[in-house]
Amino acid sequence: NAGVTQTPKFQVLKTGQSMTLQCAQDMNHNSMYWYRQDPGMGLRLIYYSASEGTTDKGEVPNGYNVSRLNKREFSLRLESAAPSQTSVYFCASSEGGWVSPLHFGNGTRLTVT
């Protein structure tokens, strides 16, 4: 059982470039999330999707867009990358919204130069 799979594992972008971070879960979970982790900042919520067809902003949504493509997949898009978006990005899923523990992927390390 793979759990939550994130691709790519590493990415380097130049300022202004765009990219999409992919996330897929095979646990039949309803809810999916995107967090970023920065040194000394802990995990901060970017966007989440409580169920297929819905998305909501978290604490730090500016500069990002998301798509809940289907129940399994939740992608995060950076339209015009900035150095401030250099971070480790974690996707997570849960069975039923915030009442269930989150299951995390292994992260995507993104550097924007």
Add this chain to the structure above:
Amino acid sequence: DQQVKQNSPSLSVQEGRISILNCDYTNSMFDYFLWYKKYPAEGPTFLISISSIKDKNEDGRFTVFLNKSAKHLSLHIVPSQPGDSAVYFCAARDDKIIFGKGTRLHILP
């Protein structure tokens, strides 16, 4: 303003002794608290949780204590083992799950 605070960035504990990780919170609407463990190059993994209606929850070597009047929770690991060396995140829920900044635990041989 930080709602979930882990004021110790790091902690070193001798193998076999008790590790105590602390967490303070400011939002009295939090109804559920969780601890996650994170190894380098991996995602956080759920460790243990506690509802706000309880003051203690135990799972093997891990016990979480909640003091609502002090808005404080702690994670006790007894006995500490080398594999416990990791970053531990405290998290709390109202309408979302908010994470603290983490505490790096080093278990010394």
